Amino acid sequence: MNKQRPFGQEPVSLATVAAQAGVSVATVSRIVNGETRRASAETVERVQKLVAALGYRPNRVGRTLRRRESCIVAMLSPNLDNPAMAAIAASVEAALRSAGYVMILCDTHDRADLQDEYLHVMRSQVVQGYIVVNPVRSEALSASIARGDPIVFVGRRNPDGGGAFVGIDNRRAGADAADHLWAREIRDLAVIHPTQGSSATRDRVHGFITRLRELGLSDGEVRQAEAPGLSHLEVGYAAAQRLVDGHPWPQGLFCPSDLMAYGAYRLAFETGVRIPEDCRIVGVDDNKLNAWIAPWLTSVHIPYTDFGTEVVDQLQALWDGEQPSEQLLPHKLIVR
Amino acid sequence: MNKQRPFGQEPVSLATVAAQAGVSVATVSRIVNGETRRASAETVERVQKLVAALGYRPNRVGRTLRRRESCIVAMLSPNLDNPAMAAIAASVEAALRSAGYVMILCDTHDRADLQDEYLHVMRSQVVQGYIVVNPVRSEALSASIARGDPIVFVGRRNPDGGGAFVGIDNRRAGADAADHLWAREIRDLAVIHPTQGSSATRDRVHGFITRLRELGLSDGEVRQAEAPGLSHLEVGYAAAQRLVDGHPWPQGLFCPSDLMAYGAYRLAFETGVRIPEDCRIVGVDDNKLNAWIAPWLTSVHIPYTDFGTEVVDQLQALWDGEQPSEQLLPHKLIVR
Structure with a gap:
């Protein structure tokens, strides 16, 4: 963690502000970063007052990252011709675009070697983050996780355990x-x-x-x-x-x-x-x-059309230096 | 065209070698560039003899391009959750990979503004070529065509006319x-x-x-x-x-x-x-x-699984400085 803080004093986290404001971490993150369109005027005011009162300081690394030239996020996904994968890709692409990012998509075919190949290529392209749909265990993935790259796992969990995750129960x-x-x-x-x-x-x-x-x-x-x-x-x-x-x-x-x-x-x-x-x-x-x-x-x-917003919220939380979390979305049996 | 040639002397083209050797332009291109695995030993020898006899000189721009560090080709495609688009993407991705390239995929949603946005981003990433599936007329596309960027159009033709094309009748x-x-x-x-x-x-x-x-x-x-x-x-x-x-x-x-x-x-x-x-x-x-x-x-x-090879052959021809061409693949009515 790169937060500068006085010794002995716990920093105020986004989560603390969010809990006291009664909104999500992602909402606080957006408001702190000046993206106020998606919240009501009341919410924006309440969050801004709490930020001042609690002495929350935005994470500089996250802000710097976000201001760099690249606005690219890489999605690695197996088997693009699986309709479920295509639905996730379409949803994440739309959510990233409305947050000001562009998504590039790589087909890993569920293979560790291809997942590694694309991770290497994407790293050389200075992408801002990774979305790995149905990851498999691989060397470059473990290395990327160890480096602390911002990664959101979708569908399947991180094969090494932990990490940000969007999926269902x-x-x-x-x-x-x-x-x-x-x-x-x-x-x-x-x-x-x-x-x-x-x-x-x-x-x-x-x-x-x-x-x-x-x-x-x-x-x-x-x-x-x-x-x-x-x-x-x-x-x-x-x-x-x-x-x-x-x-x-x-x-x-x-x-x-x-x-x-x-x-x-x-x-x-x-x-x-x-x-x-x-x-x-x-x-x-x-x-x-x-x-x-x-x-x-x-x-x-499975609410794939909602995955995009959740994935982008998690990415933004990672950019803000928050701890990764798991987000299980509600599924529903459709009887025909 | 960047070919160096003595004034008044027509250069020997890949097409000339191909016609005399009785093989495709793509085959000659590969052999000239040292990729001899996909052809028989007889074919390789016949082509190499003709290259020497006719005085064919490979296009230096193509070779230089190919040796640059980036091995990325961008595909712009509308509506990834359309199964036909997904089938084209999967086929091209596999063909590019076996030719040593990686494909990154951008969803244009059939919109001119998004097509332009992705063309700008991809240009900043120094991609080696573009595959535009079902293009729409747009400013950045016209500019890219005017610059002579290597572009293969798939499904729908170049809205400005001309260009390399893979599709059906x-x-x-x-x-x-x-x-x-x-x-x-x-x-x-x-x-x-x-x-x-x-x-x-x-x-x-x-x-x-x-x-x-x-x-x-x-x-x-x-x-x-x-x-x-x-x-x-x-x-x-x-x-x-x-x-x-x-x-x-x-x-x-x-x-x-x-x-x-x-x-x-x-x-x-x-x-x-x-x-x-x-x-x-x-x-x-x-x-x-x-x-x-x-x-x-x-x-x-529509033989989407064959599109990949055709698209990559056309890209390689463009890299070699060949004139763009149209490739109509055979369709077949499947009665169920």
Whole structure:
């Protein structure tokens, strides 16, 4: 921390001002930095009075950084042709733009070597911050974290632990899927997942099974199947094939992503199984296209369009020298 | 052009070597620049002999550029959450990476002001080239073209005319959709389109109507409806609403993009019209997800996964000082 402060005296933090003003840290940060448009006149006045009264001093490093010429923030994201990733990118791009930054986007393909390559290139471009969607553990990422680069992790947490994070409560999302199917009195239940699942995927599956256990099903009563690969479409298809190989389709199926649900749907379509009449599928993501062409899919809606604002707020807090924090956004099951 | 040449003597171009060697300009360019892995030993030898015999001299500007430190190419693309745009971005990113470049991606939202903003930022980053997907006319773009920056246009042509281009024959794509529906003996035909359509969209619609005229339908016999907006999903829904307002659904409907077809599908689903039984829809793009969750949609497949290689070949030709050219890739109607 680079704050100059008298020995023995704790500095007044943005968080202290925010708590006393009854607003978010990001709001205080914006007002202190002269961005007063998004708050009401009353809020601006209340915060400014508290800043004076408490003796809050803005972090100089943050301000200096923000005034440097570069206004670029780099987003590293896997698999741009995954609709969920595209939705996050679009949302963050819009939020950065309205905060005066431009976003450049790099496709890591979920690979550590490419993530490192792009981190090196971006570092040479003097970007102001990093947004890493679904990070994987890699050397350059650990080095960047160790240097204290401003990084916000999205979707998956920092593989080294800690750090600023925007995402959802994935266990709760899986539990909500279980509750939904249970409430419809479906007891013949199954779940499919990728063999090499991310922490997010594992948490969703874990939440689903744990909730069903609480509701009275033994683990053996919940059928499970997995398949290898990185494409969730193909994983969904192959895992569903294994699930129903020599067995009937379950009456309820949880897929930890909509793309896996699309894969299972294709197998059902090809084999004459009617969705949702014969098998109710619950996915996660609530991709924008579901409302248009997948009316058979109930899905846990993740508010990707709100991710942008949260990510930018977290970045600005990091620039202001605040401690990184986690922001879990509310998800919601959309029944179709 | 920066080629040094004796007065009165035409320089030997890559194209001349390529024609005599019976290979592509890109292949000659790669071999001349020492990238011999992708060609056979015979081809490399034949090209090298011709280079010596004809006295071809590589363009120094291209070589110098290529040796500069930056290995960044900027892609400007509208609406990253359009699956077609995402498919182009993924393909170009992979091709650039295997050629030793990294791609950074900027979302222009189909807006001239944002296109200009990103062009300014990218210029300050000393990128080696630009790929502009679906360009719109803008000041900074015209300035960049006038400076001779290496730019490859994708999807839509250079709004100022000329330049390197990768895309498909959009009129032919529309005509193919007409032929497909005609061959199924469907004569009750309609087309929907955005009020502010791009040249690509207009060409597809024009090709559809022109072909039906050739087949014997008068223009009045082909029902048309349009709707304003930038989201093709919403345009498709609203235009289909206008089309069927007080009229029955047509037996065949051409939508100049798959997203518009999804919009029309949603209206059909909501109103109990069965697709494809009651109305056959033909789209354009053949989005990857169609095979998984839109088995009712016949679509003109655009080989987006091949776009990357073509775009990089064109960029390398521009770096070598070659004249820009147009590359139309073969499309194919996929019947589902």
